């Protein structure tokens with residue numbers, strides 16, 4: 001506490017100095033700009049000084065001195081969100097009912113839930129006493145805001161919680177309704193990602209005098225609540241003491257920025273009913289919209305025009321030029337989430353057939369690259385993600401394939417980069433918002449060898465490494481880890497067994513000289529399953545009789561064996577399945593001895609993400625990509641990613 005108090009006093013000193021500097025700077029700038037501005041300058045300076053002195057003094061005194069005086073005690077709500085025979089998923093909501101922010105929090109209470117896992121914070125238990133500390137990215141609770149923690153509970157939630165405190169202040173306890181109550185999404189203020197610090201107004205990863213100056217300069221101005229208006233830090237439509245107070249609470253350097261790149265699937269709006277507004281924007285930095293197609297004339301175009309540009313969403317009018325998901329994501333929702341950037345992904349597994357043709361000559365590459373520029377300008381994307389699956393083969397049988405794809409892939413990327421850079425300049429995009437160019441590439445060593453990694457990375461902002469689909473039910477001879485981290489020799493010694501894993505792939509990119517921050521490993525938010533798998537070793541490395549049914553199978557897909565993580569999470573917790581961990585491959589699987597004659601499911605969970613996150617930190621990689629956003633409806637995996645990339649472990 002004493003340390004915190006000292007810290008705050010130091011902030012106050014700095015603030016006053018910064019404020020003086022800022023005011024004199026603004027006054028000088030205004031005075032210099034024009035003689036007509038003299039009156040304005042005087043008025044402004046007077047207004048600013050008066051308003052600020054009063055507000056600042058009040059804010060500072062309240063924040064610095066009365067750090068532990070609460071207008072209303074914090075409210076801590078314990079709720080069951082879903083339950084089954086032996087356990088349940090629960091939520092703990094901490095609401096700040098005071099008029100000043102809580103800069104960081106520690107929740108302590110006695111009795112209550114038996115917690116098996118807890119996310120969005122770190123949990124320890126000593127006898128009956130639970131202690132939960134904030135994650136790095138949710139430390140700050142603005143006045144009136146709520147932080148929500150999720151946990152897995154054993155048995156049922158006992159309503160006998162006592163001695164509950166938040167940062168040492170006695171809290172009021174309440175119990176939420178059981179099962180499905182509430183619903184709806186968390187308000188923005190609840191989950192600030194590690195990457196999105198609205199207090200860093202100018203985006204330089206430091207909350208400091210420059211940001212303060214912007215806030216002060218815009219003091220009292222009003223805008224649309226929620227809109228992109230940097231000085232309005234808490235986005236309530238007015239620049240005032242609350243923004244200043246939020247800024248002061250985050251004063252200093254922010255953790256290094258890591259990317260969280262999510263694939264957003266266009267076809268998700270149908271059976272999955274995943275609409276643009278369902279996206280957890282505050283937990284991703286980039287969305288890759290899957291997919292655009294390549295026309296026979298080598299230009300790119302929307303694939304499903306109904307979904308992309310025609311579908312009506314609430315608020316749309318009949319005569320607006322652009323509707324559909326493009327408009328929702330790139331215009332409506334991105335405006336409310338200014339940190340977010342969107343890329344159009346071109347190709348993918350099903351639409352890569354014409355890449356080889358489009359990349360074949362300089363004339364064709366120019367047509368392709370020019371159309372990329374027109375496309376993102378027309379539809380409001382921030383960049384292009386090339387998903388050529390794959391140069392020199394290995395994709396669909398019907399794809400055109402040439403040996404010179406290897407060199408042409410590099411040349412295609414060089415051309416697109418050249419055109420995007422020129423467009424960034426023409427469109428006046430700031431340095432940190434230049435049009436982006438990325439790729440999604442195969443992680444098998446054979447696929448990597450079919451490209452010129454050591455050359456093509458120069459043209460890219462980063463490389464999404466598809467470190468999944470290593471093994472699947474296309475091979476019934478043996479089950480395996482579809483997103484494993486390392487080779488387990490028990491699987492066998494073949495080239496594929498030894499090399500189809502995340503670590504081998506990432507090492508190959510590092511060895512090729514790719515700067516580490518350009519390497520973005522992919523996470524699988526889905527599993528791959530076999531059926532008819534015998535019980536030896538709970539099905540690991542055993543033979544199978546077929547492909548198990550998957551979450552979204554239909555008449556045309558047949559059995560795919562592909563399950564959303566959300567479904568796996570549900571069946572693993574309902575009994576009958578065992579969850580197993582392979583300590584050598586560092587991969588998770590689930591097995592049921594009688595379901596589908598022996599159901600073996602290879603997947604990704606928070607533990608396997610933790611292993612990959614350790615590697616990411618060790619090698620300072622650029623962040624995580626994941627496929628795909630509709631498959632983790634409870635955001636269990638996404639929360640793990642956010643915590644790994646922005647939480648306390650990054651700061652260790």
Ligand SMILES: [Ca+2]
Nearest residue numbers: 200202204206
């Ligand atoms: Ca800044």
Ligand SMILES: [Ca+2]
Nearest residue numbers: 232234236238
């Ligand atoms: Ca505000």
